[in-house]
Amino acid sequence: MLGYNGYLHARDVTTQFGEPVLLLAALASAALIIASFFYLWKGEKKSFEHIKKIQRANLALLILGFLILVWFHMKINQNIELVNLMTGEALGSYYVPLWIESEKMYFWVMWIGVFVYLLNRKGPTVFAAVSNLSFGLSVLITNFYSSPFKDPLPIFHGEISIWYTLIEQGNSPGAWNYTGQLFGKMAYFYNSTYMWVHPPLLFIAYASLVITFLGSVFMLKSKEISIDKIAYDHAKFGYILLTFGFLIGYPWAVTAWGDAQWWWDPKVSGSLMMWMFYTAYLHSYLYVNRTGMRRVTAVIGIMCFLSLVFTYLLTYISAGVHAYG
């Protein structure tokens, strides 16, 4: 059946190998959370070495899982080819991006792991321990609520399965119409260059901004210049990717959606809100040493992250052109 069986086999293998890898990562995360708590409680520098080792193992497992996803996506490309059912002409193969559907959260969390790894290299601190703890929690959440291995790419799978069912039933007019729909989505969504650039930039930015959020919470509690600087440095890096990621989406949106309909769409408004808040944070930080500005900057930093999470969730909870599904 035009590669469907090969695709199904690859999907099964992805679940078979990916689930244990993510489970191991979740176990490592539980150990990381315990080790981080222990460090926060006792404050022994030696125990931080354990945190570093567990975190490295955890990140390595997540990267291994990501490689399994890369393999799965390559198999999709090799096995499934859309065909004009009337003429037999090949319409193209899928190049499914690695950060859609349930893979989004996984990709984001993997990058949080990268930033926490870099933070650990700077030495043992309470802030690093809290960052490790947060990373551990985010892996656990991914394992329980957004595993990309449990039911790999459910929407894509549903779409492609319907197509194969229609072909099998010999429902030519239905299959013909449906092929047109699939081709449109393949060209403007799955295979679009934009989908390979815009989302990963944003997710890497989001991961960097998690560190800014933690730094802002610390800013509210105590005055440690080194933590302020870490938060600000991560905000700068995240902000560049965020801005570039947003802007690169604009020409694509104009081409794909036209001019008016997507303006002030919830996700667009949410992104604008987030960008404005982060711009405010970066400006506010310039005068962080002025009376009262420390607290203001910290509060804005926290607001920024709340707006980030809210904007991320908007895809799932609100209607609009970015709505999931």
Place this chain on the structure above:
Amino acid sequence: MGKTFGYDYTLIIATVAILLAIGIISLYGIGYYHNAGEENPSWTQGPKHTEYLEMMNKYTSPTVVALLIVLGLCIPKRVVPRDVLKRISWALVGVTAMLYFIRGITWALGVMLMLAIAVQTASLVLTLLKRGRLVYEKEGYLVQLGSAMLHLGVIILIFDVALLRGHAQHISIFWVAMILVTLGMFLSFYGRTDPRKWLPAIKS
């Protein structure tokens, strides 16, 4: 020094307040869109959606104008004396307000944006040539250059998106603004960093 600090500090506070206000207006828009969708899932196909778009544009326009005024007070301080700048700014506000009542918001915004682009371009050229009496929040040639590019990029971006949609060169101008913003941001943030920091340490 104290006075300079007070002036710049006030501008930063005003900028932060305006940015937060635009964020809150966006949040209101999300709530409105969500509620309208709950009441009637196909509302985006009807006239209510057009009204919503107009409402959001109406609410954000004053904040964008305010942002441009602050930028107008902030950026050209590198080129002209502050007292003159204040007078020019008030005159600009007056002309913009007059244009708003005579020709509407599009004209007022257009004139304001074009003036802002002209002044900011002058700032960028002076920075490039290392001339003028430029005063920046952060020192360092590349940082100053980055800041000038970033602010010029933002103003061109607003001009392009607000007034040139549908124009044949809309996307081309957008790319120019995007390059200015991204490159400006990079220089502004990392222009003072010693590149040797990124090289592996050489053990003697």
